[in-house]
Amino acid sequence: MSVIYGLIPGMIILGLVGVLVFFWAVKNGQYDDMEGPAHRILDDDDMDNSKDKDHPPS
């Protein structure tokens, strides 16, 4: 059972890392828009490449 003396602090440290990631995500505005990004990732430029070449993005 002595293994738990190492495992449990390890578990808590991993949990704390999770909490820090969560804090970072909130501060970074990741939770501000819960709908848009889900669609944005699907809407890439593959549909109208031809036009893009006429007006290159600045």
Add this chain to the structure above:
Amino acid sequence: MDNDSIRPSAFLSANNPLDDGRCFHCGLPANGASTCSGDVAGEQHLFCCSGCLNVCQVIHEAGLDAFYQRLHKQEAEMAPPPDSPCDIDQYDLPDVQQEFVHTLADGSKQAHLMVEGIHCAACVWLIERALGKMPGIIRAEVNLAHHRLLLHWQPGTIPLSKIMQRLAALGYAAIPFNLDTAEGKMRAQNRRLLFRMGFAGFGAMNIMWISIALYAGSFSGISIEDRHFFHWVSLAIATPVLFYSGGPILLSALRGLRLGSLGMDLPIAIGALATYTYSLWQTIQGGEHIYFDTVVSFLFVILVGRYLEALARRNASSATLRLLELQPRMATRLTESGEERVAVRKLVAGDRLHIRPGDKVPADGTVLEGISHIDESMLTGESKPVHKQSGCRVAGGTVNVEASLVMQVEVTGEGSVLSRIIHLVESAQGSKARVQRLADRIVPWFVGTTLLLSAITFLFWVQSDFDTALLAATAVLIITCPCALGLATPMAIAVSTGVGARYGVLVRNGEALENLSRITHVVLDKTGTLTEGRMFVSDIHTLGDKDRLLQLAGAVERHFSHPLATAICSSLEAKALPFMPCSKPQSLAGMGVGGVVDDCEIWIGNRRLMNKRGIELDVAMTEACERIESEMGVAVLLASDGELLGLLCIEDQLRQGAEELVAELSKCGIGISLLTGDSAAAAKHLHQRLSEHASAPIQVIADVLPEDKLGYIAKLQEKGECVLMAGDGINDGPALAQADIGIAMGQGTDVSMECSDIVLMGSDVSKIPWTISLGQRTLQTIRQNLGLSLAYNIILVPAAMAAWVTPVFAALAMPLSSLLVIGNAILIRRHMHRR
């Protein structure tokens, strides 16, 4: 151009909707007066209005035709583009930009824009792609949830007005706003709450594993050292959760205690602290039972509830923001050397301003020259534009519909009518006597009794044994832990809100539900609430063909945007009659319009126009005119080649269900008042019609201003009445906020909805009695729930006081009472479905 890529026209023809008569851009039926067809990508398409056609052409020219394919995939409902804000160039002035633009270190600028017209992800794609291609734009990011655009651009390369014009061309109306003033404080608070909740969640998840180990250990055997180790780990997790996540609760309980008020936070704080202290003592003593897991998960659940509540409240704060957006920003000042454009806040009393048709009146003042109609609906709620000539007073924020005016500024800034409304809304929202929840009234007694009983238990047992005394006193505190009490109200309200939403009654403020059953007086706004709030051709008097008359009227009126013209055109559309061509359309301010149709000279307007044109009215027609005007309608006369053909009666119709509403309310013994910004004569007819259905007399208060509405409600409240107000306009905002319960119409203005507690979708006023009965049922359930949790306490508290109950048993019994309360609340749904 690559040949392998799909050409835009391939998308266009793939779902060419010319056959089914729908607008190519927005998909709405294209059969109205404004229908047009246009050439896009070499093909003819049908559009419901020229706005849609323009937008579609712009999208095609930008090479973003794929938008339509995306739209098709989303299966989203589009709408015709909103009217783009006029005077976009005003946003380039440093004076105006100062309010909302941040200049970054490298000279680039950043601003938030509220965008109207975003429907789905396809719109997000279109905006981001179209703006991203413009030179000088560093970043354009759309927030789909809040319909906002974050813009980051180089002011040297591109002015803000160019970007906004581009958005307008794409069919989106954008208004810049200041994010910090809008919701800066609220945002930071919500964020902190989210942090606390997240941390408590982490604690709850980890401490649960340790609890499982401990419970399993107590059944199958665990070494004492291991148990102690688990106890100390639990302590290490619970301590930061209690003081960081639960910090605000502890502080607010302390504050309440100092002020002598026993709030809901106090039993939570005491419960958490007592359980924590007991467990701490057990840990140090090397005892057997700890309840750190109870503390942590209890706090987590409470924080989740508070966060959900905060999310729901977040939108409420934008009411005043929207009002501020109504304030015009630019004005055209007349000086000796000519005209100049200035920011509204630079205006001073005495300035002479030029107001073009379609412009907003920049400040309060008096008309010096010109005759026009002004749409004052935002102030008075009346849909009919008001006739204005020299000497008349005009209010800032109202819209000049017809002809140019010259006005003199009298009041600016704080003193203006619009500022006063903003102020009224703010103060009414702040001062509104907060409805005291039933639970809030019971909690202090409950908490006091619990503390007293716990103290008695301790004092009684301490005489024999300190350990038993502490255990029994803690058991009393844990058992009376206000879980069930705390859930009694929110659970019932959550279920009722859900039921309401299903029937088109959106409850914005849950506390209002509890108060609905106390309503003794209902105040109804006339225009837009009891009536449809828009003009409608209700009758046609003519000796000839009625349809022919309507067609002649529509042919001329389709060239104008006056509400009466819109009414005539929409009635023609409703009858599916074609529009005839009309040449030389002209408008005479304050009188009517004219034009040439089928080689006949047509004049449409009021009696003054007919007099001026020398057209005779016979006795029957004059009588008909007078009768219509006495019944709050408008009589529009139509003459062709100097001969009167007939008249159209246009009025604002009574909403369906309004009569039933009055009948049902008076059956319940609720007093009814009618408020209107209209003249008393106009309200009289409506009053007569409604009085037939009421058993008690209905009070009518006419000619009221927004502050009068608020004052009337405050007066009723002073008399001890519990007032429900139903309204739809911006002018109803202060009154809705003041009333004990405000109900807004779903088709009303945003501001009225923000100020109200309940919104009726579909504007079905006959839902008001249903809403009241939902409120009654909710209150009944809350009472039952409180009774249940009290009964549970009455049974178990004596047992705990007698030291029969171990804290473990108490911790098991607690969720049982919560489940009972939740189950009872769900019964509301079944009850209201049967109604």
